Amino acid sequence: MPLASTRRTGLVDQVITQLKAQIDSGEWSIGDRIPTEAELSDQLEVGRNTVREAVRALAHTGLLEIRQGAGTFVRASSELGGALRRRLKRSELRENFEVRRALELEAARLAAIRHTDEDLTAIDTAMGRRLAAWRARDMQAFVEADFAFHKAVVAATHNSLLIELYDDIAQAVYESIAHTVYEEAPEDLGEDPPLDHQRLAEAIHAGDADGALREAACYLDELVTQAES
Secondary structure (H helix, E strand, C coil): CCCCCCCCCCHHHHHHHHHHHHHHCCCCCCCCECCCHHHHHHHHCCCHHHHHHHHHHHHHHCCEEEECCCEEEECCCCHHHHHHHHHHHCCCHHHHHHHHHHHHHHHHHHHHHHCCHHHHHHHHHHHHHHHHHHHCCCHHHHHHHHHHHHHHHHHCCCCHHHHHHHHHCHHHHHHHHHHHHCCCCHHHCCCCCCCHHHHHHHHHHCCCHHHHHHHHHHHHHHHHHHHHC
């Protein structure tokens, strides 16, 4: 919808509202690169300076991230999520693990109860990638597969608020996984990764909510303890 007819006063706010609507509707998802400044200027029929001000304002709230030379990317789906992301950057690793524990324990329990066949396929696919990466000693691929596994478990809850909250802390989760993985030298790793995630996946498959809760607590409690030491 062209915005050129709007009075200059408040025009930036109008553009902010339009850009936020793109995020709220899901047209722009977390991690997506949004159209360029010139493209947005043409679409909204406003000046590029107006678009630039709006984008900077949303970057300040944490909804967008401006990466020089790469473009502008969606970083959160709400102002709350943006604020949470900024707060997580200042938090200690132990605090991040504790937040992960709070969300992932409930996610494991709900996933065991509510999963669909499609959810189980996503979980199994991530587990397969995770095992292959470990055996290949490709730690970067392992981190990405491990993260995909946790995301798949959360998605299996079918709780939109929980999924959104987890998306908002996704970067912190990814970094905490990487921190844990890279503490171990490749030559110190066993042939297969620890079985805790496999047991969690099996509990979800079996619809065992208590078992899923127990298996998730097993590795998450260990992470919190390690971070405290």
